[in-house]
Amino acid sequence: MYDRILVPTDGSTGSAHIAMQAIDLAEQYDATVHVVYVVDEDVGSLLQSMKITEPELREYGQRAVEKVERMVQAHGVDVAAEVLEGDPATTILDYADEIDADLVVAGTHGRSGIERRLIGSVAERLVRRASCPVMTVRLPETNVTVEDEDHATELAEEELANRGIDATVTGIEQQQHVWVAEATTDDGSLLVYVDPETQRTSVVTEANP
Template sequence: MYKKILLPTDGSKYANKAAEHAIWIASESCAEIIVLNVVETSSLVGLPAEDLIVKITEMLKEEGKLAIEHIVEIAEDSPTEAKCEKTIKITSKTKEGSPAEAILKTIEEEDIDLVVMGTSGKHGLDRFLLGSVTEKVVRSAGCPVLAVH
């Protein structure tokens, strides 16, 4: 039923729980998983030193890389049925910008069939201050979205 599943991750426990669901669905439908980490750089714009912005961005990218690697480890450790002739294909992507916008753009660019994402990220306050990324994706995505809590 699904050919491409988008799994946004920020390394939070909710993203890791979503990964378990995405991996199971992918193993049942022989789908590819695209793991996406979005480095939100908008909050760095007002910082005084350019080199500080570059260093923080690199740190955030490294944190995102670790989050993606953790998802790959979860997939490798997951017992999957032998329904598919091959192992689950996992592709990783990192983007910069607004998480909701980057997720929605990736849905269109990659012709995503299903998004599986956590209900909350690492920064719970974002939900009250900016509106939930998950909520924005659920309201605007052109495909089904599974929100995992």
């Protein structure tokens, strides 16, 4: 049913929850996940007020797609990533047509500031204008099954053990409704994302600063 699944990202931690939905579908249908971040061409005044340069925003976008890319790769799913420029909704729609996407999986809102503008405010336009189905994902507010740090830590440790990774969880916190555990190994550090609703976990090698 699905061969190419497009996931716009804003780089927020909540994007992990959205990516997990796309990964589930990609695993079921042996699909490729395409990750895209759009640098808004019309944020000049906003950038100036926040003292952010366009190269910095593009660099942020590159880190954003790489974060999701590593999550997808950790599950053995094919992935492609792009950082584009333009009007966010139009650019995402054009890219969906360019790759002949079978499905777009998008968050209904991002975090505050530029990221919210890039993703949250365009979801409705994607639904109205996309030539393929659009699956909108809200960060979980109900049906939460992982409510505390101890449970989230236990799930993270179980996932590491199941993968045969000798690592120690050194910290955990909830960021935008996704539990993020930090773990260390002899070779470096890892992040373990735990979805508080589905208990789905994803292990990602933490990029060097």
